[in-house]
Amino acid sequence: MTRLLIKQGTFVTIDENLPEFQGWLAVENGKIAAMGEGEAPQEETARATETVDGKGLLFMPGLVNTHGHAAMTLLRGMADDLVLQDWLQNHMWPTEAKFTGDDVYWGSALAAVEMIKSGTTTFVDMYDHSRRVAEMTEASGLRASLARGVIGLCSEEEQKAKLEDAIRFAREWxxxxxxxxxxxxxxxxxxxxxxxxILKFVEAARELNVPLHTHMSETLAEVEQNVRDYGCRPVEHLDRLGVFGGPALVAHAVHLNDEEIALLAERKVAVSHNPISNLKLASGVARVPDLLKAGVTVSLGTDGAASNNNLDLFQEMTTAALLHKGVSGDPTAVPATEALRMATLYGARSIGLEGVVGQLKVGFKADLIAVNIAQAHFVPRTDYVSHLVYSARGSDVVHVWVDGKQLLRDGRPTTLDEEKIMAEAESRYRRLRA
Known part of the structure; x- marks a missing residue:
């Protein structure tokens, strides 16, 4: 039986009972087995089969990226500085139509390398060829909530085939x-x-007992179109269709009014806030402070690398904390502590993993990361939460564990061949653009 002991480290737990401490943490059977302040007890040292010296390192829960399209790393930088509908219809969708399952596998593997190296341990993915994403996820060691994303602008026969494929994928994986x-x-x-x-998807989700995930109210044009087509705004529209009758996560939710925010809170709908993607596509700024005040669970997502253009959730945290201060004129709008929770605890909550990941607590899955704080931008050591949100970046991450298995050691992935993946991804992009 392996038992990992991390000693002499700094720990930020996202747990109000013991938010921050200097001490030790033990991992066994993929879970946090014990932890405490000060020197590790002699019996813990004796039981350890592997020891990590935590000097100069800060340990925290792995980050949770609640919205993305991993394989879109292959489209990074391909079509920038465009409005959403032009970007989607004239650039993304035509190129994605050429994707093979292998393209999706290697594009997702490239995303996995990037996420692991920047401290993300759990990610949400909505894409086609979802089995290849699942295969990559299994091989990488990451944790994920995966979906076979379905666009219904096609014949009824194609719609039926796509829905059946989504249901099969859910049952298989x-x-x-x-x-x-x-x-x-x-x-x-x-x-x-x-x-x-959509009604058929709602029925499938209830039968399978899994959550629903969709894009919603990303642009003002989308909201206006919904009113023209269906006589109401997207929140009411989806609520009428039963989407919010069970666990649901919506991405973006940029354009909301007060009534919609109240309804999302009442229905316990979680929101994935994607500030950098929304800024890059000029979609707008979501009313995150109002959502949080109403009791809506708001987490963070990067969206795909074609609209971000990276998967660094530390950067997303910084942007979320700063953006809402700037547009509201209120420096308390999204405090550092809340931004950090959005990337960890609230992320776990939004996908049904609260009590499993998102905090460092005994009994939780050992999904944790180590940040190198022996660097100039972490000095003086005044407030570690502040430093993580306003000073840190993904490249500061040196170790990553998921289920107690180390996926990153001294900045190098242990489960994935980074060099091979980058070469494959470059080759596949060249083919797609040929």
Missing amino acids: HGQADDRIRVMISPHAPYTCPPDF
Whole structure:
């Protein structure tokens, strides 16, 4: 039986009972087995089969990226500085139509390397060829909530085939890879899926007992189109269709009014806030302080690397904390502590993993990362939470564990061949653009 002991480290736990301490932490059977302040007890030292010296390192929960399209790393930098509909319809969708399952595998593997190296241990993915994403996830050691994303702008026959594929994927992969892989049901968006089609996804999600995930109210044009087509705004539209009758996560939710925020809170709908993608596509600024005040669970997502253009959730934290101060004129709008929770605890909560990951607590999964704080931008050591949100970046991460298995050691991935993955990704991009 292996037992890892981390000693003489600094720990930020996201647990109000013991938010920050200098001490030790033990991992066994993929879970946090024990932890405490000061020197590790002699019996812990004796039981350890592996020891990590935590001097100069800060240990914290792994980050949770609650919205993305991993394989879109292959499209990074391909079509920048465009409005959303032009970007999607004239650049993204035509190129994505050429994707093979192998393209999706290697694009997702490139995303996995990037996420591991920047401290993300759990990610949400909505994409086609979802089995290849699942295979990559299993091999990488990451934790994920995966969905076969479905666009319904096609014939009824194609719609039926896509829905059946999404259901098969959920049945095949939910709970696989030692329960590191969970599955969601994902109609792409209200403007790409007709109401009758969305109803079938709602029925499938309830039958399978899995959450629903969709894009919603990302742009003002999308909201206006929904009103023209269906006589109401997207929140009411999806609520009428039953999307919010069970666990649901919506991405973006940029354009909301007070009534919609109240309804999302009442229905316990979680929101994935993607500030950098929304800024880059000029989609707008979500009302995150108002959502948080209303009691809505707001987490952080990067979206795909084609609209970000990286998967560094530390950068997303910094942006979320600063953006809402700037647009509101209120420096307390999203404090550092809240931004850090959005990237950890609230991320776990939004995908049904609260009590499993997102905090450092005994009994939780050992999904944790180590940040190198023996660097100039972490000095003086005044407030570690402040430093993590306003000073840190993904490249400061040196070690990563998921389920107690080390995925990053001294900045190098242990489960993935980074050099091979980068070469494959470059080759596949060249083919797609040929």
